[in-house]
Amino acid sequence: MGHLIELKDIYKIYHMGEETVHALDGINLTVDQGEFVAIVGSSGSGKSTAMNIIGCLDVPTSGTYHLGGIDVSTMEDDQQAEIRNKMLGFIFQQYNLIPKLTVQENVELPLLYAGVSAEERRERAIQSLERVGLADKRKNLPSQLSGGQQQRVSIARA
Ligand SMILES: Nc1ncnc2c1ncn2[C@@H]1O[C@H](COP(=O)(O)OP(=O)(O)OP(=O)(O)O)[C@@H](O)[C@H]1O
Ligand SMILES: [Mg+2]
Incomplete structure (x- = not known):
């Protein structure tokens, strides 16, 4: 290749x-x-x-x-x-998380745009949040996270 x-x-x-x-x-x-x-x-x-x-x-x-x-x-x-x-996955310097969406909904967003089913979105978002150590914060809003945690959410989304 x-x-x-x-x-x-x-x-x-x-x-x-x-x-x-x-x-x-x-x-x-x-x-x-x-x-x-x-x-x-x-x-x-x-x-x-x-x-x-x-x-x-x-x-x-x-x-x-x-x-x-x-x-x-x-x-x-x-x-x-x-x-x-x-x-492509982007990790912006400003994390550009949507303030009104939960952590999990933010991570699911590119999958939603890609037409992935709700069940698969949920599974993949949780998996990806687990990889950055934030599965337990998935129902939080971005404003309820530290700066580093917000950055990790944007990594999970990317
Ligand atoms: N839309 C634009 N119109 C005209 N000139 C531009 C435009 N965007 C960038 N430039 C010019 O192109 C050159 C490269 O810009 P660029 O933004 O890629 O630099 P950079 O390496 O990212 O710099 P920095 O470290 O300051 O972010 C600069 O001289 C800039 O002024
Ligand atoms: Mg630049």
Whole structure:
């Protein structure tokens, strides 16, 4: 099997009136299954731009991006949304938990969007909460958790 993530010669150019910003200038990156990768660099060097493309939240100006063998570099919004739902998990710096939903309902949300049955959602959410040590908090609201616990809920959801 090929690489899980494969970026080839990726450019991202922003046009701001007369000015053009070369946020990404021909980057190449491969990530294989099971690899842990950190992107580091000075402020403004293009990390978030790259992460937005890798996360299928944005498309490059040019270059190709294969995710799990699928060319995702030229997708429309709703195709990207489907790929994000099925293949990607996001742990945001702000955890973006829905305040009115319980911990378990928050974890179930991507499965709800994916059309998974109520019973399977419940099972998978509880399993995933067990893995981060929070099954006993599943009926709490996010506001009733510590910061670290909220972060673990967002990990379980991802
Ligand atoms: N929507 C945009 N329009 C124009 N220029 C942009 C846009 N988004 C980002 N840029 C520019 O692209 C470059 C890369 O930005 P990016 O956000 O990827 O940097 P970063 O590495 O994540 O920085 P930081 O560490 O500060 O978060 C910067 O020069 C930024 O000003
Ligand atoms: Mg950034």
